[in-house]
Structure formats: C-alpha cells, structure tokens
Amino acid sequence: MPDVFADLVGQDEAVATLRRAAAAAAAVRRHAADQPALALTPTGSAGGAADPGAGMTHAWIFTGPPGSGRSVAARAFAAALQCAYGTGCGECPGCHTTLTGTHADVRLVVPEGLSIGVNEMRALVLRAASTPSGGRWQVVVIEDADRLTEAAGNALLKAIEEPPPRTVFLLCAPSTHPDDISVTIRSRCRVVPLRQPPATAVAEVLVQRDGIAPDVAQWAAAAAQGHVGRARRLARDPEARKRRDAVLAVPRRLTGVGAAFDAASALIEAAEAEAEASVAEADASERAALETALGAGGTGRGAAGAIRGAAGQLKDLEKRQKSRATRAQRDALDRALVDLAGFYRDALTIALRAPVEPVHTDTAALAGAGAQKWDAEGALRRLEAVLQCRAAIEANVKPRIAVEAMMLALWRG
Numbered sequence: 001m002p003d004v005f006a007d008l009v010g011q012d013e014a015v016a017t018l019r020r021a022a023a024a025a026a027a028v029r030r031h032a033a034d035q036p037a038l039a040l041t042p043t044g045s046a047g048g049a050a051d052p053g054a055g056m057t058h059a060w061i062f063t064g065p066p067g068s069g070r071s072v073a074a075r076a077f078a079a080a081l082q083c084a085y086g087t088g089c090g091e092c093p094g095c096h097t098t099l100t101g102t103h104a105d106v107r108l109v110v111p112e113g114l115s116i117g118v119n120e121m122r123a124l125v126l127r128a129a130s131t132p133s134g135g136r137w138q139v140v141v142i143e144d145a146d147r148l149t150e151a152a153g154n155a156l157l158k159a160i161e162e163p164p165p166r167t168v169f170l171l172c173a174p175s176t177h178p179d180d181i182s183v184t185i186r187s188r189c190r191v192v193p194l195r196q197p198p199a200t201a202v203a204e205v206l207v208q209r210d211g212i213a214p215d216v217a218q219w220a221a222a223a224a225q226g227h228v229g230r231a232r233r234l235a236r237d238p239e240a241r242k243r244r245d246a247v248l249a250v251p252r253r254l255t256g257v258g259a260a261f262d263a264a265s266a267l268i269e270a271a272e273a274e275a276e277a278s279v280a281e282a283d284a285s286e287r288a289a290l291e292t293a294l295g296a297g298g299t300g301r302g303a304a305g306a307i308r309g310a311a312g313q314l315k316d317l318e319k320r321q322k323s324r325a326t327r328a329q330r331d332a333l334d335r336a337l338v339d340l341a342g343f344y345r346d347a348l349t350i351a352l353r354a355p356v357e358p359v360h361t362d363t364a365a366l367a368g369a370g371a372q373k374w375d376a377e378g379a380l381r382r383l384e385a386v387l388q389c390r391a392a393i394e395a396n397v398k399p400r401i402a403v404e405a406m407m408l409a410l411w412r413g
C-alpha cells in the first residue's frame with residue numbers, strides 16, 4: 001500500500017530522513033506521556049543517542065528546484081506527524097485529513113500574491129501556539145517561504161526561536177540562499193534538500209499513477225525537466241502542449257530586430273492569456289460569493305455604513321486578485337523561459353558533444369542546427385541571455401523590458 005511519501009519522486013534520501021524524524025516524533029510523544037517536561041531537541045544541540053527525539057526538531061526547511069516536490073514533502077511529513085501509527089500510513093484519519101487539508105492541527109499557508117504579509121503571519125503564529133486538539137502536533141506549513149515580507153519573516157523567527165512545545169514549522173523555499181530565507185531563520189531549521197528528480201523516475205510515476213502511455217510519459221518527463229506537475233500537464237493538456245510549441249518556435253523566428261520585438265510581444269501576451277485563464281474562474285466566484293455575503297441592495301438603518309464597509313471589502317478583494325494575477329503571469333512567463341532555456345541548453349550540449357539526453361527531443365534537430373551555426377560559445381551566450389532574463393524579472397524588472405532585451409540578445413547572439 002503506498003504511504004504518504006509515495007508521491008515524492010526520486011527523493012530516497014529525503015524520504016529516509018523524514019521517516020526517521022516521524023518515528024522520533026512518535027517516540028517523543030510516547031515518552032512525554034510519562035515525562036511531560038520533555039520537549040524537542042533544538043537544532044544544533046547535541047541530542048545524544050539516549051534522547052528519543054534526536055531525529056526530530058521543531059523547524060524544517062524543504063529546498064529544491066521548482067517541481068522537485070517541496071510542498072509535497074512538507075505535506076507528507078505533516079501527515080506522518082499526525083498519523084495514528086506515527087509512520088504516515090496514508091490510510092488513517094490523521095493522514096487522510098492532513099493530505100486533504102482539513103486536519104484541525106495543520107495550517108497551510110499558500111501565498112496567492114507576491115508576498116506573505118505580517119498580519120497573516122502573526123495570526124498564524126498565534127493559532128499555532130495553542131495545544132493540538134488531536135493530542136499530537138500543531139503543524140504550520142509555509143509554501144514559498146521565500147515570499148515572506150521582512151516583517152512577516154521576523155514574526156515567524158520569533159515563533160521559531162521560542163517554539164511552543166508541540167508546534168512544528170515546515171517551510172518551503174527554492175534554496176537556503178539569504179535571498180530566499182533569512183540567515184537567522186535558516187540557522188534555526190533543519191534543511192531537507194530535494195533534488196531535481198530524474199526524467200525516468202518522473203515518467204514512471206506518470207505511467208503508474210496517472211495511466212499515461214509510456215512513450216508520452218517519457219517525452220513529457222524530459223520536456224518538463226524534472227518538474228512532476230508540469231510533466232503531468234504536458235502529457236494531459238493539449239493547450240499546455242500548444243503553448244510550449246509556440247515558445248520553442250521562437251529561436252527560428254528571430255530573423256531581425258522587428259522579429260525580435262514581435263517575439264517578445266507574443267511571449268508576454270501568451271503568458272498574460274494563460275494567467276488570465278487560470279485565475280478568471282476563481283476571481284468571478286470569489287466576487288459573487290462576497291457580493292452575496294454583503295447582501296447587495298440593502299436599505300434601512302445602517303445600510304449606508306454597510307455600503308461603505310462593502311466598498312472596502314470589494315477593494316480588498318480586487319487588490320488580492322490583482323496580486324494573484326500578477327503572480328500567475330510571472331509563473332506562466334517563467335515556465336516559457338525555462339522551456340526556452342532547455343532549447344539552448346540542448347544546443348550547447350550538442351555543440352560540446354556531451355553524452356546527455358536532450359531536454360526537448362522534438363526540437364533536438366533544430367538545436368543541432370543551432371549548435372553548428374553558433375558553436376558552443378554562441379549557444380552558451382544565448383542560454384545565459386535566457387537565464388539573465390529570468391533573474392531580471394525575479395529582481396522586479398518589468399517583464400516586457402527584460403524579454404525584449406533577451407530576444408535582441410538571442411537574435412544578435
């Protein structure tokens with residue numbers, strides 16, 4: 001029977017660490033029944049062999065490239081901590097409610113906008129300090145902890161520095177670089193590094209769990225560069241495949257300055273359209289729900305005040321939605337840039353005659369032609385132009401400006 005860790009593709013080392021920690025956490029709970037004062041061993045302290053909690057600590061960071069399964073790992077570990085058997089069996093109510101997001105002692109922060117604010121964090125930290133209702137642990141999972149505002153990070157740090165005895169914090173971030181997570185938070189956490197899963201492992205999951213044909217699974221796993229969710233979408237969603245085809249057509253369309261600007265516009269507009277489609281439904285239903293809750297068209301005493309309050313709430317909602325739309329646009333654009341980087345990486349490896357499989361098997365011939373024309377150096381310069389564009393957007397350069405600069409660099413070489 002697959003347990004809660006089964007969804008972590010190609011992460012044997014991390015899974016072994018988390019299994020040990022879950023077992024240690026269960027031991028801490030058993031000992032605490034006789035010795036109520038026993039708490040978790042803080043990270044960094046010795047924690048001798050006699051200490052039943054040596055494998056467990058109260059703050060963790062899951063790092064790894066996008067799609068490696070940071071949040072999957074954090075959720076699976078949360079389930080194992082709430083599991084009736086202490087293993088993450090995947091069957092008991094503790095495991096089940098954690099994975100479906102309904103466990104009373106597991107709080108999940110999934111930022112929809114560009115950052116997680118201080119008020120949200122303070123409220124979360126406060127609730128997390130209460131005694132777990134199920135008698136096990138209070139678990140706080142923070143996805144994209146790299147999007148914490150500085151003030152929110154400080155609020156979190158305080159909680160991690162003086163943790164309530166039964167609270168566990170699970171943070172997810174791309175890396176432990178100070179840009180992603182503050183050095184002080186990092187120093188209080190145990191790090192679980194996840195690697196980019198190999199394409200063969202991703203393909204196997206698509207075949208076995210999603211019933212996708214082996215040849216499609218193999219192609220999608222390679223094209224998604226180790227991103228499990230992206231591989232699944234490419235294998236299943238014709239629209240996602242069409243968008244990818246359009247991105248991979250960019251290199252051969254770059255025939256001049258005008259074409260470079262056209263290609264930049266097309267890429268930006270495609271990302272906008274994709275993002276709009278992905279948030280439109282949620283936007284409309286949120287707005288309808290809020291309008292219903294506010295009772296459109298009220299009269300009588302207090303109605304004027306209620307309308308003023310309603311306007312404020314609608315404004316708040318619009319602000320949240322706008323922030324989410326911006327995030328979705330950046331994510332869509334980033335996916336396109338990763339695909340494009342894959343193309344130039346293929347050209348580079350072909351030019352170097354490196355014995356590795358191409359990322360995009362369907363454009364390998366085109367990458368080969370590029371390799372001949374540009375040589376390894378030219379391919380590398382183009383790959384760097386794409387990566388610089390990603391970095392610039394991450395550093396808040398306006399996407400259109402960054403993409404135009406990249407297209408010109410790709411054309412000029």
Ligand SMILES: [Zn+2]
Pocket residue numbers: 082083084085086087088089090091092093094095096
């Ligand atoms: Zn269980």
